Amino acid sequence: MFGAGAMTNSIPEIRGTDLMFVIGSNTTEAHPIIAMEMKRAKKNGAKLIVADPRRIWLADIADLYMQLKPGTDVALLSAMMHVIVTEGLHDREFVDKHTTGFEDLVASVSEATPEWAEGITEVPAEDIRTAARLYATTEKAGIYYTLGITEHSHGTDNVYGLANLVLMTGHLGKENCGMNPLRGQNNVQGANDAGASPIYYAGYQRVDDPVAQAKFEAAWGTELSPTPGMNLNVMMKHMGGLIRGLFIMGEDIVLSEPNTERVEAGMNGLDFVVVQDIFLNETTRFADVVFPAACFAEKDGVFTNSDRRVQRVRKAVDAPGQARPDWQILVQLAQAVGYPMPDYQHPSEVYAEMAQLSPKFSGISHERLEDNVSGLQWPCPDPEHPGTVTMHSDGPIIGKAPFQTIAYRPSEELPNSDFPLLLSTGRTLYHYNSGTQTRRASGAVAKQPENFIEISRRDARKRGLDDGQLVRVSSRRGTVIAAINISPRMKRGCVWMPLHFPEANTNRLTNDVGDPVTQTAEFKVCAVRVQALVQAAK
């Protein structure tokens, strides 16, 4: 949006902010330590606005809570923009100096009144006004979001909407403000940075840019393809067709990707599958070869966190049996197919090669990280550079940032009489993604032993369902069994399930329709029905 895909500001800046707008992020469960900073900011007097279909923990301490209908974020954000421009609360100087396309944006939200949005989002128009005014008129105001924004068929529009808010109010390039996607996994940022992407080499250099191609061809000593590849969601859809062989490192795709039945059918259509992981999982059922890998405590390297902070991972214990660090296996596999990958002695040599090819972090090295115990935040272009805490402080790094007009459109799959409930999915505090690690943790298992479905009291009562009762949850794609959890956090007509349980895999239900730009799948909205497994004993 502004020239780099990452948090514009830093996690420690949260404690000094005056307003937090948290949307599509259940921060206390998914990012507990960031939530602690938010609690601290709140204690210091900051205002908190929360927008989430679930009445999450943060909603309880929020100054303003907006319980929007899942998938209606664009309407909410458009109405907030409408309020800001019609009431003249935008930052004219910033808009003139650093942005383009403001007139088009103003025109595009002219009809998006809070009353119109109330009809779609079910958030009272007056609350939308209050939120917009508070956000626009508070100097130090930050937006914090995560997959509740992106995992939609209109995820890109959601992000554009937030970016527009940031730009029109000039909340960019200043301390304690910004646009802050909280990354869900330890090294999402680092994997993107390193070029695990169909369109970018390491350091966000496009594969179809001849200059970048020539640079990497020279460095790697081989010809490279200028054709952008398929992203993950597209690969999943083409398994058995265009895609006939997969190498999978450290992901349980069968559990983690949406629409499990289709993924399983696709896996069966593959000629050859190699999996490299630390445990057997759902995906290894389809593997022809399984490589045993070392986990994070058994190897050296770096992780890059949400706020672009490169930090060291250090070996503490030996890997079990013959398991090897992933980096060694990759080198050995490359050599086995005849590519002369160098015999790196240590990941620091790999990092040095990557840094040399990537101006964004060419100032970072393992040696420097020994001296900088709190890590180094990119951009960090040279070895003297101290790293960047707050990005865009001299204006957006792409120059003038364009406003992007957005228009509300409903999610792809809405409830009907057969599938009357709207399902969202997510993570809990105790478990982590596919559960291979936390399902082996005694405390997590004690707290949450099995899959459950959160449902409002009224929806449960209407179906005669009791707390703890097992039910069959079905969508157009599949069925899983889960325990009823009657929850005051749920909105009527909405249900929620976690993703951590292979034996009752919630992704059998989810929709694999993707956002038209990013192809990120709509994990957050699909239609389901809930039926008692056996009649309640009464």
Add this chain to the structure above:
Amino acid sequence: MSDLTVPILTGPTLTLTLDGEQVHAQDGETLLDVCRRAGKDVPTLCAEDRVDPMGSCRMCLVEVEGQRRLQPSCAFKVQAGQVVQTDSDKVQRHRQLLLSMYLADHELDEDDLPRERGTGNLLRQHVLNHGTGPDLPPINAPREYRMENNPYIHFDPGACVLCNLCVRYCDEVEAVSAITLAGRGAKTTIATADQKGLLDTTCEMCGGCIAVCPTGAMTEKPSLASNFQEEKVVRSTCNFCGVGCQVNLHTQDNKIVRVTSPPPGETVNDGNLCVKGRFSMEFVQHQDRLTEPLIRGKDGGLHPTSWENALKVAAEGLMAVRQKHGTDSLGFISSSRCTGEENYLLQKLSRAAFGTNNCHQCAAT
């Protein structure tokens, strides 16, 4: 155990006299801030940067001219012209008597010193550094302990000095208020509301109570058998969510026995950890870990093989697909759980060794 950082002067200063020397301070600071900056050995038990001062342990008392009683330096604000003594006879007498009183109500080892627990006992250090006053008879307070029902957090009332730091952390930092001071007089102890087990409270098992406990009365249950002085500590980064918390992995005999946070102040997590970072490390040593390469046999099952053979079979299998269906019929899925270097190598493998840009990490959202 509590870790206190030395505050840095940033604004206009005022001057006061500390142990006969002129020192600078900033409006709003406490006497303890000034003492720490001046390098004074003012002992504390209940002080911790992340929570408001409480002044409950009385260890940090200092003599302030014009004040009739000794004052807790952690809560007493600086004023220009103050004259403060941190080591006068009166302060020393008070400290030694106070330590005697603590000893009378604390579980002791064979040397009559506070028992070493968890990651250390600050009370023991204070006794060794400052000495004690009169021997007082043991109190043997009848404290009841009712938070046992949980897999992670052990509490030993006999080692608790009731500084209330764990409760304040739970209230002010984690903000779940799962534990509280309960009971009266000598029976006072740390407990949960309605005396429930921790699992049945709002507790999120972040273990912050363990991290701030000055005496080790709160400890990690899985680490009870481990002596922290024999543990090797390796600084690393947590492998769960995207916050990038810094962790100290404590190991012994090639096993992770405990996870702690580096001190507050210099890291993104500021000394805090969550339940996953502190406790969900059982997977590392789990018996289900893959320990040898496997290949699919004719019977349809996965069977152990050598690395050499596994690499050969994998290379041949992938190359055969490429030959039959073309370069872009292969896909490489990388992991946001692996390191940056590994992600770099995976895209290099995909692009340079196999010639396709069909390479993506698992969580590109």
